[in-house]
Structures are given as C-alpha cells and as structure tokens.
Amino acid sequence: MERERRVGPRASRRSGELVRQDPDLLRRLLRAKDRMDAASQEAWPVRRLARVSGVSEAHFARSFKEAFGVPPHRYLLTRRIERAAAILRDTDLSITEIAFRTGWESLGTFGRTFRDVTGESPSAVRARARDAANAAHELSRVPVCVVRAAHRPDLRMAVSEKRRRAAIAINGPRRKGAR
Amino acid sequence: MSQGVEVVGLYVRDQEEALAFYVEKLGFRVHTDVKNGDYRWLTVQHPDQPSFQLGLFAPGPPVLDPATAQTVRAIVAKGAMPPLVLTVDDCRTAYERMRARGVEFTQEPVDRYGTVDAGFRDPSGNGWKMIQARR
Secondary structure, eight states: OOOOOOOOOOOOOOTTOOOOOHHHHHHHHHHHHHHHHHHTTTTOOOOHHHHHSOOOOOHHHHHHHHHHSSOOOHHHHHHHHHHHHHHHHHHHOHHHHHHHHHOOOHHHHHHHHHHHHHSSSSSHHHHHHHHHHHHHHHTTTTHHHHHHHHTOOOOOOOOHHHHHHEEEHHOOOOTTOOO | OOOOOOOEEEOOOHHHHHHIIIIITTTTTTEEEEEHHHEEEEEOOOTTTOOOOEEEEETTOOOOTTTHHHHHHHHHHOSSSSOOEEESSOOOHHHHHHTTTTTTEEEEEEETTEEEHHHEEEEOEEEEEEEEOOO
C-alpha cells in the first residue's frame, strides 16, 4: 500500500536557485506535521518525527524547516500554545492542569513560553476572555431596543456618495472622455 | 438542476493511485476517464451526488510546464491546497470503514459544535474534513 520510496532529501542545492524538495519527501514531512497536530500534547523528539517521515534524524529538522518555514520544535510549541489558550478561554481548569494537558513538563516552562509567544501570561489571557464574556453577558441585561439603537452603524454621508468614494479608491477617478 | 458547479478538480500526484483511493477506499464512481496522448481527463462522482464531479488531475504537460508542475506537486504534498469537506450520515461508522481500508486519518472523530467531524488525507496530500450531517 505504501508506494512511496524511502529516499533522502534532494541531493544538491544549486547556488542562487530556490531549493526544490522532492514531493515524496514533502508528503512524508506533512505526515509528521499531521501527527503533531493530532497529538501536540505528546512528546515529539526528532527521532520519533524522523521515523514518521522515513528520513534520518540528521535530515529531518532541516527538511521540515525548509518545507514549512519553522523548525519542528517551534511548530509544536505554537500548536501547544494555541491549545492552551483555547482551554484557558473555554474551561475553568487550573493553569497547572492546562500546562500538564497540553504537554508541558513544568509549569514554569509553560508560563515562560506562553508569555514569550503571546506577549501575555496565561492568567491575563483568561482574565481578558472572562471580561469579554462578562461584557457580552452584561449587555444581555440592557433592553434589546437600546442595544439595537446603540449598535446602529454610523452613516454620515449618502450611501451613493460612500459607494462613489469606494469606487474611486479601487479604480481611481474616472477621466473625462475615457471610454 | 441545469445550472451550477459541475466539476471541481484536485491536483493529484498519480491518477491511477488517486482513482484507486477515491473509488476503492471512499466509494466514489468513475464518471469520465478519457485519454488523449499524455493527457487524461478523469473525474469521479459520489454515488449520492449525480450532478457533481470531482476531477482528479495530474499537473504536467501539456497544460503545465515541468517546473510549474513540480511546484504544484510540492504544494499539494505539503498539504497547502484548500480544504475539502465530505458530508456523511455517520462519521464514526465511516471512519471505521475507511480506516479499515487504509485511509490515512489526520484526526479521529470528535464531537464538536453539535456534530461529529474527522480528518483524512488522500495519498497526494489533499486534506479532507469529514463532517456528520446535522439531522
């Protein structure tokens, strides 16, 4: 069933030319990326990823980065951070529990990496998500007619004038005599 | 139906392999299979959807020059083509059946948004979501 050859990365890099990776290799690198997507909480040492892709450990990291623009380890970190941010927003699990569930071995590493990647601490992200949810909830106490009036879009010129300006922004002013 | 989308094509790395995948593993039927020299127009069809054909096209001459074809093959193999969605009556049953036939799943069935979805790829790298129809 597996028709793909177990080949190494493309042989040579010609100077000044974009590197072309073998599509069969790319397909197998994609498999490693898919596996990380499906189970980002698991440990993915290069040895394991290289085995999924059927390439040597020495070639894996470089080939992956060439194919997808980020080193495999960094790709995995970003998937984990995304998972953690979603769980922070959607559940009441403790931050320690979230760190554990998304694959981190220590709370310190999780917090530090989370902050490095998102610019915010996990608790700040959670607090902001709560505020946004509360604001949406608070708004539900305001009479609907008031909310609707408040959400009425501002329109300070005629619609036709707005359209004319948008058209000029796209096509430039219409020249006189142009067909 | 007399108007609407009739054919949407995928790029595949090997038309024979793609044909075997979509027919034997997914249960599609061949609609058209016509050769003209190196060119092969190949479309398959879902048995429940007679007005739509899925084209399985190989990038290459005479339509694409060799360098462009190689670029397209690389893009497909990297999974960078747009997503495809297959609707099924029962996602978990379809998952079991397809997995037994050797389909490469990227995501097991998950309950989400009031339905069940899974993910798989064709041999070329085209990514599919398989979503259970809401009843």
